Amino acid sequence: MRPSVYLAYLSMAVTILIGNCVQANTLSGEALYDAACGACHSLGTSTDHRIGPPLGTLLNRQAGAIQGYRYSEALSNSGWTWTLPTLLAWLSDPDAAMPNNAMNYVNHLTATETQLLGEWLLQQP
Numbered sequence: 549m550r551p552s553v554y555l556a557y558l559s560m561a562v563t564i565l566i567g568n569c570v571q572a573n574t575l576s577g578e579a580l581y582d583a584a585c586g587a588c589h590s591l592g593t594s595t596d597h598r599i600g601p602p603l604g605t606l607l608n609r610q611a612g613a614i615q616g617y618r619y620s621e622a623l624s625n626s627g628w629t630w631t632l633p634t635l636l637a638w639l640s641d642p643d644a645a646m647p648n649n650a651m652n653y654v655n656h657l658t659a660t661e662t663q664l665l666g667e668w669l670l671q672q673p
């Protein structure tokens with residue numbers, strides 16, 4: 549094989565490899581969380597003075613249950629429990645799902661990404 553042809557193949561392989569990594573990265577729940585939620589929310593359960601409440605141990609938790617965090621009345625009185633369906637409704641369009649809530653968030657993720665992020669988040673301690 550001529551060196552130039554070999555190089556062309558090599559660069560093609562590298563491009564495909566990088567492409568796969570970027571794609572895998574976009575499609576990881578953790579990366580999506582870091583990009584879309586991490587600025588306002590921590591994981592775990594202790595309030596650390598971020599804008600939103602901590603999101604650890606979310607699965608089957610009553611909405612508005614973190615002691616010491618000042619929730620909106622809408623969220624405190626919602627009677628919601630966090631499961632995959634409620635979380636997906638909340639993330640897809642918070643204002644439509646629960647009017648007058650205080651989460652200032654517009655979802656720019658695809659439905660697939662939102663689902664992946666939701667499934668990942670509900671497994672976090």
Ligand code: HEC
Nearest residue numbers: 584585588599600601611612613619620623649650651653
């Ligand atoms: C701009 C800041 C901000 C961003 C970004 C944000 N949130 Fe929130 N989130 C909040 C605030 C503020 C509340 C409290 C809302 C209320 O009291 O009505 C909240 C509440 C929540 C709750 C309810 C928790 C509980 O204890 O009942 C969940 C679940 C949640 N957010 C998930 C997410 C996820 C997942 C993302 C990323 C896709 C996200 N949020 C992005 C600010 C944010």
